[in-house]
Amino acid sequence: EDKVVQSPLSLVVHEGDTVTLNCSYEVTNFRSLLWYKQEKKAPTFLFMLTSSGIEKKSGRLSSILDKKELFSILNITATQTGDSAVYLCASLRAGNNRKLIWGLGTSLAVNP
Amino acid sequence: KAGVTQTPRYLIKTRGQQVTLSCSPISGHRSVSWYQQTPGQGLQFLFEYFSETQRNKGNFPGRFSGRQFSNSRSEMNVSTLELGDSALYLCASSLLGNHETQYFGPGTRLLVL
Secondary structure (H helix, E strand, O other): EEEEEEEEEEEEEEEOOOOOEEEEEEOEEEEEEEEEEOOOOOOOEEEEEOOOOOEEEEOEEEEEOOOOOOOOEEOOOOOOOHHHHEEEEEEEEEOOOOOOOOEEEEEEEEEO | OOOOEEEEOOEEEOOOOEEEEEEEEEOOOEEEEEEEEOOOOOEEEEEEEEEEEEEEEEEOHHHHHHHOOOOOOOEEOOOOHHHHHHHEEEEEEOOOOOOOHHHEOOOEEEEEO
């Protein structure tokens, strides 16, 4: 059965810390891996990864995919209180039954 | 461009009732997907509609149904509500049904008592 597992489930850090969030996947007919940030309600898109070893970067956030070991990481450097959110990882399964398989998320709390 | 809108934002129902949720996608988007989000199960795919046709569905019982209108607005219906249906229901729209570039609405929080 397809699954996406995120770790840790929750994390508490202080402003300025660097955090690494993990996402492993087992998805048949894998096409891509996506990261979302969910603060209140609507998840907002962060990154889409399709190729191994190519880092995607946006400000203090970066992400990379390892298709051999079937995982991805999301790094946040110099964390700020505004980074407090749930970070969701999802894997897109291609083909006839095309859909996103979601992890449970990592709840990040950044304390001042 | 207005974002994805969902109505109502909050809803309280009792077991056995039925409920209809509405989603208006971004203008020009033809695909609408529905998700159920609960703390224990995370986000789970319900179904996707594209140009008024259900293109894909997840593993939910037949009590969950949906439809899409010619203006791409979509509704989902849950009949014979159960306590376990309490969840945040999110819809997401995309231009061509590309799950990789979808935009989420704020969700409808459903509480079943």
